[in-house]
Amino acid sequence: MTIESFPGSSGYIDAGVDKKITYFSNTYVLGLTVVAGIGGLLFGYDTGVISGALLYIRDEFEAVDQSSFLQETIVSMALVGAMIGAAGGGWINDAYGRKRATLLADVVFALGSFVMALAPDPYVLIFGRFLVGLGVGVASVTAPMYIAEAAPSEIRGGLVSTNVLMITGGQFLSYLVNLAFTEVPGTWRWMLGVAAVPAIVQFLLMLLLPESPRWLYMKKSKSEAIVVLSKIYDPFRLEEELDQLSSALEEEKQRKNAISYLDVFRIKEIRLAFFAGAGLQAFQQFTGINTVMYYSPTIVQMAGFRSNQLALLLSLMVALMNAAGTVVGIHLIDHSGRRKLALSSLFGVILSLILLSVSFFLASSGFTNVGWIAVLGLTLYIAFFAPGMGPVPWTVNSEIYPESYRGTCSGMSATVNWISNLIVAQSFLSVADAVGTDWTFLILAGIAVAAFVFVYVYVPETKGLTFDEVERIWKERAWGSNYGSESLLEKGVES
Numbered sequence: 001m002t003i004e005s006f007p008g009s010s011g012y013i014d015a016g017v018d019k020k021i022t023y024f025s026n027t028y029v030l031g032l033t034v035v036a037g038i039g040g041l042l043f044g045y046d047t048g049v050i051s052g053a054l055l056y057i058r059d060e061f062e063a064v065d066q067s068s069f070l071q072e073t074i075v076s077m078a079l080v081g082a083m084i085g086a087a088g089g090g091w092i093n094d095a096y097g098r099k100r101a102t103l104l105a106d107v108v109f110a111l112g113s114f115v116m117a118l119a120p121d122p123y124v125l126i127f128g129r130f131l132v133g134l135g136v137g138v139a140s141v142t143a144p145m146y147i148a149e150a151a152p153s154e155i156r157g158g159l160v161s162t163n164v165l166m167i168t169g170g171q172f173l174s175y176l177v178n179l180a181f182t183e184v185p186g187t188w189r190w191m192l193g194v195a196a197v198p199a200i201v202q203f204l205l206m207l208l209l210p211e212s213p214r215w216l217y218m219k220k221s222k223s224e225a226i227v228v229l230s231k232i233y234d235p236f237r238l239e240e241e242l243d244q245l246s247s248a249l250e251e252e253k254q255r256k257n258a259i260s261y262l263d264v265f266r267i268k269e270i271r272l273a274f275f276a277g278a279g280l281q282a283f284q285q286f287t288g289i290n291t292v293m294y295y296s297p298t299i300v301q302m303a304g305f306r307s308n309q310l311a312l313l314l315s316l317m318v319a320l321m322n323a324a325g326t327v328v329g330i331h332l333i334d335h336s337g338r339r340k341l342a343l344s345s346l347f348g349v350i351l352s353l354i355l356l357s358v359s360f361f362l363a364s365s366g367f368t369n370v371g372w373i374a375v376l377g378l379t380l381y382i383a384f385f386a387p388g389m390g391p392v393p394w395t396v397n398s399e400i401y402p403e404s405y406r407g408t409c410s411g412m413s414a415t416v417n418w419i420s421n422l423i424v425a426q427s428f429l430s431v432a433d434a435v436g437t438d439w440t441f442l443i444l445a446g447i448a449v450a451a452f453v454f455v456y457v458y459v460p461e462t463k464g465l466t467f468d469e470v471e472r473i474w475k476e477r478a479w480g481s482n483y484g485s486e487s488l489l490e491k492g493v494e495s
Contacts, residue, residue, distance in 0.1 A: 272474050328387040
């Protein structure tokens with residue numbers, strides 16, 4: 001894909017050089033992206049694998065089979081850990097760097113995988129899920145940030161979305177693994193334990209990679225940062241990047257007080273940015289994506305397909321659609337922009353959730369052979385969700401915060417994502433039992449309508465803008481368009 005510089009952004013076109021930055025033009029940056037994206041793979045694998053493993057955990061532990069609450073706890077305990085990991089992940093990233101945060105996440109995730117594989121009862125399994133969640137939570141903050149800070153602004157959206165592709169790829173991989181181990185003794189133990197492999201691989205590869213160049217420049221060593229940046233940019237562009245980093249560093253030095261969580265709410269432009277970023281993360285979950293991914297085999301069985309193997313196979317198709325849709329999103333996010341992509345995605349999500357609701361309403365009314373309508377609804381839901389509301393929240397949150405607040409705000413917004421994820425995962429089966437699956441999906445459709453309105457009103461377009469230009473957007477929103485010589489806010493909305 002070829003991404004031209006956004007008007008007013010720094011880049012080769014501005015420099016008068018007849019050269020364009022493309023997604024594949026720098027294999028060094030792409031390599032950093034893929035290795036950091038293994039954190040997304042862990043995220044996705046953990047999300048997907050439990051949906052299949054739960055079928056066999058229920059077969060082995062009678063207490064789990066007889067308790068919807070215990071099933072929800074096994075699923076959602078990883079989310080509790082992820083919530084805590086994300087909350088602390090911002091501080092870890094700011095204090096110790098993106099690289100060390102990634103290494104820590106890998107160690108904790110691998111440990112949790114081994115605990116789950118060897119669990120003698122449901123409660124040790126729940127503890128292992130908690131440890132895995134801690135690792136996933138830290139990784140969910142770190143990977144997008146590391147990629148964004150190493151990425152040229154023209155292709156930042158596509159590169160950060162690659163992390164989301166790794167998430168959806170991890171979900172697809174988890175279903176393949178689930179199918180592979182359906183006839184193997186200790187089925188669910190293999191499903192959960194094999195997750196340690198990618199964590200170990202990332203740990204070893206990450207030892208060979210540099211720290212984020214922006215973090216190095218701001219927190220540790222300018223000379224080390226320049227070495228890394230020189231592998232990303234040509235000499236002219238490198239000079240521009242260093243000028244921007246120098247200005248950002250000077251601004252941070254002028255701050256008299258250390259940054260606190262309260263500052264996020266006290267400073268108007270930071271508050272506006274966080275509201276948009278955290279809102280996107282919340283709506284990503286409350287529109288039901290991980291309900292579909294955690295419980296898709298269960299939903300398929302609710303629709304009338306009782307075989308575990310068939311449920312997993314149909315869910316594999318859903319996961320494949322998720323990964324394929326994310327590839328489309330990588331192409332569109334730097335062409336169409338974040339805002340338009342999110343709006344079109346949500347429109348399709350609303351229609352798909354209504355179709356799911358109708359399919360279960362027909363089933364509860366006595367109609368037969370309507371299970372395929374539910375499968376169609378699931379597939380269409382993923383087809384619309386994956387290119388837009390999958391990558392957009394993570395991409396936007398990796399780029400909308402000033403340097404000094406990036407770790408803190410990214411960690412806080414990721415925590416909002418995991419809290420929302422926890423609420424949905426812990427309540428889905430109970431709500432479905434109480435009001436019916438048809439009404440549950442209709443409620444999600446109503447939330448998707450609210451999400452559409454939120455994006456339309458509060459989320460600006462940031463396609464192709466540098467970090468400094470994105471920061472100006474929020475200052476314009478906070479203090480009026482006269483803040484700068486030209487309105488980047490209006491330019492972003494019109495693009």
